[in-house]
Amino acid sequence: MGHERNDHKPLPQIDLHRLVWADASRRLKHALHAARVRGEAGLVVITGLGMGNASQAPILRTHVERWLGTAEARSLGVRGFRRVHRDGALEVELVVPRDRERVEREWEEEERDLEG
Numbered sequence: 001m002g003h004e005r006n007d008h009k010p011l012p013q014i015d016l017h018r019l020v021w022a023d024a025s026r027r028l029k030h031a032l033h034a035a036r037v038r039g040e041a042g043l044v045v046i047t048g049l050g051m052g053n054a055s056q057a058p059i060l061r062t063h064v065e066r067w068l069g070t071a072e073a074r075s076l077g078v079r080g081f082r083r084v085h086r087d088g089a090l091e092v093e094l095v096v097p098r099d100r101e102r103v104e105r106e107w108e109e110e111e112r113d114l115e116g
Contacts, residue, residue, distance in 0.1 A: 011091065012040055017048035021063045028064065029076060033107050036077040036094050045081075045090045064090060 014031040016024040028045060035043045050058025067073055068081050068090070079093040 011042045011044050012038075013044040013046060013089075015046040016060060016064065017046050017088075018052070019060065021060065024060060024064070025067065028067075032073075032076045032078065032092070032094070033103075036096070037103055037107075039096050040094060041096065042094050043092045044084065045092055046085075047089060049086070049088045058087070061087070061090070068092065 012031070012035050014027060016027060019027070031043060031045075045064060047058065047061040047064055050056070050061055053059055065081070068078055077095045079095050081090045081092045083089070084091045
């Protein structure tokens with residue numbers, strides 16, 4: 001069950017729990033872009049509590065939180081985030097794009113650059 005916005009529609013979710021950062025970051029970027037293009041106000045990112053590793057520390061959540069504060073995240077529309085669901089997830093607030101076609105073109109160009 002997703003966190004709710006003011007209009008009572010649940011925010012979309014992505015479950016990164018049990019992924020390594022390299023895989024999680026790729027999925028997160030795609031999910032953020034897709035949510036933004038759909039005009040979503042945010043996204044719930046499930047990271048888990050971090051109790052499934054030897055150090056019993058939130059490794060993935062730490063990586064995600066650090067990345068969400070970067071210029072790259074802001075370029076994907078991230079305005080901010082907060083911990084939710086007993087700290088096992090992050091609710092990410094997004095800037096809704098005014099020009100969705102431009103956002104799509106930029107994303108496609110970036111994907112081509114990464115592939116080539």
